[in-house]
Amino acid sequence: MRIIVCCTLGLFLLTEVHAQSQRRPTFTCGGNITGESGVIGSQGYPGVYPPNTKCVWRLMVPEGKVVVLSFRSIDLESDNLCRYDYVDVYNGHTNGQRLGRFCGTFRPGALVSTGNKMLVQMVSDANTAGSGFLAVYSAAHPHERGDQYCGGRLDKPSGSFKTPNWPEKDYPAGVTCSWHIVAPRNQIIEVKFEKFDVERDNYCRYDYVAIFNGGEINDAxxxxxYCGDSPPAPVFSEGNQLFIQFLSDLSLTADGFIGHYKFRPKKFPTTTMPPTTTTPLPTTRATPLKYSAALCQQKCKRTGTLESHYCSSNFVITGTVITAVTRGGSMYATISIINVYKEGNLAIQQAGKTMSTKIVILCKKCPFIRRGLNYIIMGQADEEGRGKIAPHHFVMAFKAKNQKSLNVLKTKRC
Structure with a gap:
């Protein structure tokens, strides 16, 4: 009797395994996908994706509905700017606005098209790393009041945007809203938040609002x-387009926000810094530095020592310059962090074991930094967490012999 039961159980397990293998979809390189919902994945998922490929999936749901795409898994070669292996998501099938570019293992929130078509493209170079991606798509009614779908193109001279459910109840969990604001070519855009309440976190890792120059999600x-319950200071675009993304994760939520925008003449005078530095610091912290021609006309010479600058600086780090881009009179740099000695309110992002941050060298050649080199960086940070480095701040090449001095300073009380 035991033998019969054992054999029957074994046969059942084999049948179940075979059935599961039959149910598992086989993912190929791209295709035209239609229907109310479905699943797409990188070629060979969950196996390692092949090198030197470009795969395009064209998604189409019934007319009158929008496409909602959610990544269930993403594992591609990691790079701060997603230059090597990446997934692009576009609104529509041809000449559509790019909704985002993704790589590494960070899973974005839901992406929503404005029409019934969406294009997903995955590119890999000669070197691969990882199992690719798995995503599900579904059809939804556009911009349903009280539902999670929101966003769209805003091209009137002024208007408002807000989180789903505002102001009746908290925004829902697990959503992404993207607003693309487009002004005439000779104008810029001003954005102000009237009310703002988004789950608080020192690094805004969970729920946040991100604002980008241009028409897409581009970290550069x-x-x-922004997150927390203090409205950001007014934001001004550099050109005639802004992209605003709101993302909530699957846990805590909050009241949300309502924001307003209006178009301004291109030469509209502002009292704030360029857009990257619009958020002022509280009075209890150091006043944010303002860019001016006079600031950059000062003689560029480092004064003082590690010790004299340590206590007066809001943050102290050592790191490698990964990117350095000149815009206007300033240089915008991404720093891969070696060590943090004094964090202050500097925003630090972490992907796996790699930490990075963004700083602005207010006068692009003072102090002068070069991509690929290591530095000790001491400076101030505004409330949004971006570091500001003026000519009188302390920046020097980082060498192993400096490690001991910094460790000693870290233990001292200012």
Whole structure:
């Protein structure tokens, strides 16, 4: 009797395994996908994706509905700017606005098209790393009041945007809203938040509003990333387009926000810094530095020592310059962090074991930094967490012999 039961159980398990293998979809390189919902994945998922490929999926749901795309898994070669292996998501099938570019293992929130079509493209170079991606799509009614779908193109001279459910109840969990604001070519855009309440976190890792110059999610053009219950200061675009993304994760939510925008003449005078530095510091912290021609006309010579600058600086780090882009009179740099000695309110992002931050060298050649080199950086940070480095701040090449001095300073009380 035991033998019969054992054999029957074994046969059942084999049948179940075979059935599961039959149910598992086989993912190929791209295709035209239609229907109310479905699943797409990188070629060979969950196996390692092949090198030197470009795969395009064209998604189409019934007319009158929008496409909602949610990544269930993403594992591609990691790079701060997603230059090597990446997934692009576009609104529509041809000449559509790019909704985002993704790589590494960070899973974005839901992406929503404005029409019934969406294009997903995955590109890999000669070197691969990871199992690719798995995503599900579904059809939804556009911009349903009280539902999670929101966003769209805003091209009137002024208007408002707000989180789903505002002001009746909290915004829902697990959503992404993207607003693309487009002004005439000779104008810029001003954005102000009237009310603002988004889950608080020191690094805005969970729920946040991110604002980008241009018409897409591009980390190199990010103006700021905001959360908490204090409205950000007014934001001004550099050109005639802004992209605003709101993302909530699957846990805590809050009241949300309502914001207003209006178009301004291109030469509209502002009292704030360029858009990357619009958020002022509280009076209890150091006053944010303002860019001016006079600031950059000062003689560029480092004064003082590690010790004399340590206590007066809001943050102290050592790191490698990964990117350095000149815009206007300033240089915008991404720093891969070696060590943090004094964090202050500097926004630090972490992907796996790699930490990075963004700083602005207010006068692009003072102090002068070069991509690929290591530095000790001491400076101030505004409330959005971006570091500001003026000529009188302390920046020097980082060498192993400096490690001991910094460790001693870290233990001292200012």
């Amino acid at each position: 053009k990010r103006i700021g990333k």
